[in-house]
Amino acid sequence: MSTAFDTPTSANPHPAAPDLKWVNSFAGLGADFYTELAPSPLPSPYWVGRNRALARELGLHDQWLESAETLAALTGNQPLAGSRPLASVYAGHQFGVWAGQLGDGRAILLGELETPRGPQEIQLKGAGKTPYSRMGDGRAVLRSSIREFLCSEAMHGLGIATTRALCVTGSDAAVRREEIETAAVVTRTAPSFIRFGHFEHFSYRNKPAQLKALADYVIARFYPDCREARQPYAALLQAVSERTAHMMAAWQAVGFCHGVMNTDNMSILGLTIDYGPFQFLDAFDPGHICNHSDDHGRYAYNKQPNMAYWNLFCLGQALLPLIENQEDALAALESYKTVFPQALQARMRAKLGLPDEHESDGQLIESTFRLLASNKVDYTIFWRRLCGFTAQSGHEPVRDLFFDLESFNAWALQYSERLAPVDIAQKADLMLKSNPKYVLRNHLGEEAIQAAKLKDFSQVDTLLTLLQAPFDEHPGQDSFAGFPPDWASSIAISCSS
Structure with missing residues (x-):
């Protein structure tokens, strides 16, 4: 039998039909961690953008990302055999305030796929309501989906740890935000989408057994060296702190503003996650605020490193029932204060040659x-x-x-x-090799979005090509590396998506 990792044969003409090799290890944690549910279908889906390079890295042949069956599956309209769709529960601090239970309000994890890069979780963002949607509709809109699709690949091209996006599909189904927009679904991938907020949820609810199960799962899957430490959970906190420090140094060096660094948007693997109101700096302003919902500038560019430490401190508090000794937790967090400045200076020296x-x-x-x-x-x-x-x-x-x-x-x-x-x-x-020619400036994303609203996805494709190799010259494409137009400063990016 052909698989999704083989060349399709005449006996099996539909490359989306074969069984994918699913692991579904997160589902093994049990019902306290998620709710199983199917995605909600969207009418008449169409392709907006496809990341063929990532598909090949995942071992998926090109035809798989071309078929009508795959289009339907990655819009949430039909199941992929072997997947186990679920929405996970987590909590978090949002803009410094404890927000309580949150969770995957519009993202549905299909499961973990075995790939040449190791197990990769496949998640549909914008796939409909879940028990954690609160007052939301569970949908994502075209503009934010295109931005995440392009920026996650831009960050990967820059060598910055990130989730990635396999594709974006669209539908003319209406979605109400500040105005009526159309729906889209981003298929995104990562070794894991576990966040600081997952640990906060069980810690604040005084569920030590679930907290321990989650920590043991993360250590076993992603930080196996921590098992040999004197205090494995403190070692986990230190490892996460150091990965986060390297990620933050990379953000600051390239001039990237995340815009919404809540604890529920912080990856336990030190990945850039949840691309909402992000921006790459145009004119250099250390106090630049890219998120128009951030009234007090909590997540301004120059505050991001300290906010990352604040979030790590919250993670440390959540893990304290397992670490037990507060001094061990504080010592683990101290590694951030050492690693971040060293990593940033190393990156800046490289930028200076x-x-x-x-x-x-x-x-x-x-x-x-x-x-x-x-x-x-x-x-x-x-x-x-x-x-x-x-x-x-x-x-x-x-x-x-x-x-x-x-x-x-x-x-x-x-x-x-x-x-x-x-x-x-x-x-x-x-x-x-350290100073990119191309970054995803807001005006470039906006131009691609406006064209996509007219069903012209050529600019999405062009930007994807440039951003996958941002240090190359790309002859004939200098207009994408020029100064932003005057109107770019009027682009307002908020948490609404």
Whole structure:
């Protein structure tokens, strides 16, 4: 019999029909952790975007992502044999306030698929109401689904830990938000979608057996080294803290703003998860707030590292019944304070083309950030142009970005002195691999969304290609790497999706 990992034969012409190799290990935790239910169908679905590169990484042949059967299955209109659809329960702190029980309000986990990359959970986001939808309709709209589809792949292309999206399907079914929009479903993948909030749910409800079962499951599946530690649950907290620190350093270095860093949006695997009101910086503003629902700027760009630690502290509190000793928990959290600055400085040295560490690098990095902020310089374009800067030449394209030339010249002298002993070829190679030419700016996403509303998905496809290889030149596509238009600053992104 053919499987989804084989080439289809004439005896089996429908590549969506064969059995997929499901594991469904999360379902093995028991009914306290989820509610089993089927997705809700949508009428007349159509393809919006397909990530063929990811499909191949998962071992799925190209035809599988072309068929009508797959379209129906990944819209939630028909089951995939062997899957076990469920919505998980979790809790969380939202904008610093305990929100109590939350859960998958519009996401349905189909199960875990065996792939060449190891087991991968397959989840449909926007697949209808669940017991955790609260006042919501369980749906996602086209605009937010396209943004998540493109941005998760953009982050992967940048080398940043993230969930990924296999496809987006659409339907003309009406969905009411601030205005009437149309429905869409994102099929997203990750080794696990478990969040800090899963642990908070059982801890706050005083369910130690379930809390322990969840922690043991996560350790066994994803952090097996922790089992050998003196205190396995403190070791788990430390491992999560360190992964989160590396993720945050990557966000800050590339100028990524998440916008809604609630504990229910924090991955236990240190993955970027739940793309809502995100943004890549245009003009560099350390206090930039990308989420128009964030009235007090809790998740501004420059506050993200501290908010990640705050969330980890909440995770530590949730795990305390298992760790037992508060000192062990605090010691585990301290690793974040060590790893984050080290990881960020390493990334910034690479962006500056500095292969070796020098005691003055911290000062140079800080002066670079201050200069960018005082001149409101475009973040991505600055770093890409800087790739051509040497101690002797290449200053003009970078200088043209600044209005305060005196400050720029002083900084350029400092930078040139640091570059003097560095091999030019080595520096250029390091910088071109560290400073992307293409990021998913808000206006690019908006243009693709407006075209998609007219059933033109070509810009979605083009952006996907560019964002999968953001450090490459892509001849003929420079318009996607230019300055944002004036109207881009008026784009309002909120939690509504």
